[in-house]
Amino acid sequence: MAKFWKPGTEKPRLVEDEDGGVLFLYSSSSSSSSSSSTFGFANNLQNQRQRLPVYKRKDAILFLVENYATTIIVGETGSGKTTQIPQYLNEGGWSDDGHVIACTQPRRLAVQSVASRVAEEMGVKLGEEVGYVIRFEDVTTPGVTRVKFLTDGVLLREMMDDPLLSKYSVIMVDEAHERSISTDVVLGLLKKIQRRRPELRLIISSATIEAKSIASFFRPSKKHRGAGDDVVPKREPAIISAEGRGFTVGINYVQEPVADYLQAAVSTVMLIHKQQAAGDILVFLTGQDDIDAAAQLLNEEAQSSDRSTGGLLVLPLYSGLSRADQARILSSSVTLQDLVFSPTPRGKRKVIISTNIAETSLTLEGIVYVVDSGFSKQRFYDPISDIENLVVAPISKASARQRAGRAGRVRPGKCYRLYTEEYFVNEMPAEGIPEMQRSNLVSCVIQLKALGIDNILGFDWPASPSPEAMIRALEILYSLGVLDDDAKLTSPTGFQVAEIPLDPMLSKAMLASGELGCSEEMLTIAAALSVQSIWISIRGAQKQLDEARLRFAAAEVSPSAPLYSPMLRTQGDHVTFLNVYKGFLQSGKSSKWCHKNFVNYHAMKKVLETREQLKRTAQRLGIILKSCDKDMQAVRKAITAGFFANACHIEPYTHEGKFKTVRTSEDVYIHPSSVLFRVNPKWVVYHSLVSTDRRYMRNVVTIDPAWLVEVAPHYYQYQGPGSLNR
Numbered sequence: 001m002a003k004f005w006k007p008g009t010e011k012p013r014l015v016e017d018e019d020g021g022v023l024f025l026y027s028s029s030s031s032s033s034s035s036s037s038t039f040g041f042a043n044n045l046q047n048q049r050q051r052l053p054v055y056k057r058k059d060a061i062l063f064l065v066e067n068y069a070t071t072i073i074v075g076e077t078g079s080g081k082t083t084q085i086p087q088y089l090n091e092g093g094w095s096d097d098g099h100v101i102a103c104t105q106p107r108r109l110a111v112q113s114v115a116s117r118v119a120e121e122m123g124v125k126l127g128e129e130v131g132y133v134i135r136f137e138d139v140t141t142p143g144v145t146r147v148k149f150l151t152d153g154v155l156l157r158e159m160m161d162d163p164l165l166s167k168y169s170v171i172m173v174d175e176a177h178e179r180s181i182s183t184d185v186v187l188g189l190l191k192k193i194q195r196r197r198p199e200l201r202l203i204i205s206s207a208t209i210e211a212k213s214i215a216s217f218f219r220p221s222k223k224h225r226g227a228g229d230d231v232v233p234k235r236e237p238a239i240i241s242a243e244g245r246g247f248t249v250g251i252n253y254v255q256e257p258v259a260d261y262l263q264a265a266v267s268t269v270m271l272i273h274k275q276q277a278a279g280d281i282l283v284f285l286t287g288q289d290d291i292d293a294a295a296q297l298l299n300e301e302a303q304s305s306d307r308s309t310g311g312l313l314v315l316p317l318y319s320g321l322s323r324a325d326q327a328r329i330l331s332s333s334v335t336l337q338d339l340v341f342s343p344t345p346r347g348k349r350k351v352i353i354s355t356n357i358a359e360t361s362l363t364l365e366g367i368v369y370v371v372d373s374g375f376s377k378q379r380f381y382d383p384i385s386d387i388e389n390l391v392v393a394p395i396s397k398a399s400a401r402q403r404a405g406r407a408g409r410v411r412p413g414k415c416y417r418l419y420t421e422e423y424f425v426n427e428m429p430a431e432g433i434p435e436m437q438r439s440n441l442v443s444c445v446i447q448l449k450a451l452g453i454d455n456i457l458g459f460d461w462p463a464s465p466s467p468e469a470m471i472r473a474l475e476i477l478y479s480l481g482v483l484d485d486d487a488k489l490t491s492p493t494g495f496q497v498a499e500i501p502l503d504p505m506l507s508k509a510m511l512a513s514g515e516l517g518c519s520e521e522m523l524t525i526a527a528a529l530s531v532q533s534i535w536i537s538i539r540g541a542q543k544q545l546d547e548a549r550l551r552f553a554a555a556e557v558s559p560s561a562p563l564y565s566p567m568l569r570t571q572g573d574h575v576t577f578l579n580v581y582k583g584f585l586q587s588g589k590s591s592k593w594c595h596k597n598f599v600n601y602h603a604m605k606k607v608l609e610t611r612e613q614l615k616r617t618a619q620r621l622g623i624i625l626k627s628c629d630k631d632m633q634a635v636r637k638a639i640t641a642g643f644f645a646n647a648c649h650i651e652p653y654t655h656e657g658k659f660k661t662v663r664t665s666e667d668v669y670i671h672p673s674s675v676l677f678r679v680n681p682k683w684v685v686y687h688s689l690v691s692t693d694r695r696y697m698r699n700v701v702t703i704d705p706a707w708l709v710e711v712a713p714h715y716y717q718y719q720g721p722g723s724l725n726r
């Protein structure tokens with residue numbers, strides 16, 4: 001067991017005033033009655049609604065929205081911003097005359113969750129008056145839906161068809177403190193739209209006071225301030241705060257840094273469970289891998305040890321989790337959503353193990369203990385190598401405070417930080433870096449271009465992106481033939497690539513597949529690449545999984561194909577996707593077949609759905625739908641047409657499978673999960689790079705180097721046999 005916090009040796013301390021602020025010290029007098037619903041009282045939804053802190057501000061909010069173009073609302077997580085304000089607007093008439101109220105979220109899971117909650121509160125069927133849209137999933141009814149939840153990425157896409165977003169009367173940009181890249185782009189564009197549509201109202205809501213800098217972003221410059229002060233709506237943004245109702249949270253730190261935060265989290269949960277009074281536990285880990293691992297460890301512990309550790313209800317919570325997946329984990333038809341948000345059964349203690357989605361976007365009731373690993377998955381981009389990694393990185397103080405605050409929603413709580421106080425005080429950064437400044441900007445640039453914003457460098461960003469990343473994005477788009485010499489979108493390629501809701505390289509491959517007669521195959525590949533993984537991952541069953549994967553690796557498989565042998569020709573991971581898809585269809589979309597082959601059934605269903613959506617886009621763009629049947633060369637060539645910049649060749653005189661990228665001559669290796677691992681073909685293109693101890697290529701396909709010159713003559717020059725230059 002990890003040697004960190006010694007229960008009983010030290011009383012939990014309340015930490016106030018870390019750097020000037022008071023941590024979750026709100027008066028709790030008015031809220032003590034509000035917890036009753038958590039403990040099993042059937043409570044009228046409307047009563048619950050009226051007890052939320054924003055309810056007291058309802059009239060003020062409606063007044064401000066009426067009179068100000070932009071209203072900024074700051075309120076503690078759980079105060080009712082997301083679920084209530086859209087309803088107030090609806091009641092206030094903002095969805096009359098066919099207008100729609102939009103509320104954006106950075107995360108898909110949050111979109112689905114809040115939409116279903118609001119539908120329930122309004123007593124309507126989800127998809128009718130209240131609906132939601134996420135990429136590849138539209139649950140709305142045009143003409144009927146009045147309140148619409150959507151990701152900010154989807155709102156950006158909608159601007160391509162309707163640049164002024166004319167159907168919306170109010171757009172609420174939620175979770176603005178997260179500063180996700182799409183949120184920032186949306187804010188920049190909405191500021192522009194507002195000038196053209198003075199009647200449009202914006203609400204920007206945030207869990208932290210970070211909103212102040214957003215207010216200054218929306219303050220009109222002198223040039224745009226226009227007529228006098230009596231014009232309605234006023235251009236100056238209004239700020240309102242919905243006071244929180246959190247209780248005090250005692251903070252515990254580990255005494256020594258922990259070596260393994262996952263193990264430490266598990267033992268902390270067990271300690272809390274053994275020694276602390278009733279109350280649910282929320283554990284912040286970083287992603288599917290460590291969450292699933294922790295859930296498994298906790299379940300094992302709970303089963304193996306004595307009765308005192310029974311009664312734990314372990315619930316993972318992360319975005320890749322589909323409703324069906326959740327039901328599978330719980331082996332019942334109850335979804336996790338139902339369980340996570342429903343009162344804890346008597347005698348049980350819930351342990352919700354979550355990504356930072358539970359930090360501010362989802363409100364969980366009944367949490368009294370928080371275990372904070374101090375880490376989250378964050379995007380980091382290196383424009384030189386063009387690697388964008390989701391890496392496990394330390395969180396900021398602002399996040400740590402938010403996490404702790406989750407423990408004080410229903411009564412005083414405790415937070416266990418798996419890092420030292422010294423670290424918190426001296427080393428943890430105060431604020432996170434906006435995602436805009438640590439992301440690949442290719443998709444963002446192409447969308448702005450498609451919206452007719454030519455001067456991207458001069459765009460009014462809430463946070464300026466790095467010039468290196470910007471230049472790199474322009475370079476990539478230029479090489480793909482999406483931008484011309486004047487950095488304008490090319491026609492039709494540029495506009496088509498912008499329209500396909502995929503990464504531009506993959507969109508380009510999609511277009512090429514139309515010309516090469518393999519678009520049916522490319523649709524499958526693109527859909528498979530857009531789910532997290534088509535494989536089931538089971539801890540400890542890596543070998544069986546690898547074998548299952550290799551069975552699908554060869555260009556041709558029969559259901560009873562022998563295990564992989566080097567004699568079979570393996571062409572890459574994309575070809576493997578096609579074989580799995582084929583096998584899945586031939587099995588009659590059987591879940592049994594999936595189970596037997598280590599294929600994730602629910603991921604495959606998602607692939608089918610996504611493929612249908614993409615197919616519709618392809619048809620709209622006039623891409624000729626055709627199958628190349630067994631001609632995998634066409635498929636690999638089409639992939640090369642999109643991913644030529646990711647070409648690599650093997651280093652001939654090494655024995656460890658070292659490749660060099662053609663573009664930058666960097667050392668890269670084939671990822672162990674690839675079917676080409678250890679096969680080491682001469683030339684490959686990869687879909688993405690991840691760097692851990694080494695730089696690994698994921699989703700790799702073999703190519704003929706001659707294709708590079710053929711598909712990208714502007715990018716590569718052939719210089720005699722075996723030599724290729726940029």
Ligand code: ADP
Nearest residue numbers: 076077078079080081082083084113117341363
């Ligand atoms: P905010 O956006 O300010 O963080 P929300 O509007 O998400 O707050 O949540 C307000 C309240 O609504 C929460 O305190 C919780 O009681 C309740 N709530 C929100 N979502 C759900 C849900 N899916 N199921 C049950 N209750 C919910």
Ligand code: MG
Nearest residue numbers: 081082360361
């Ligand atoms: Mg919210």
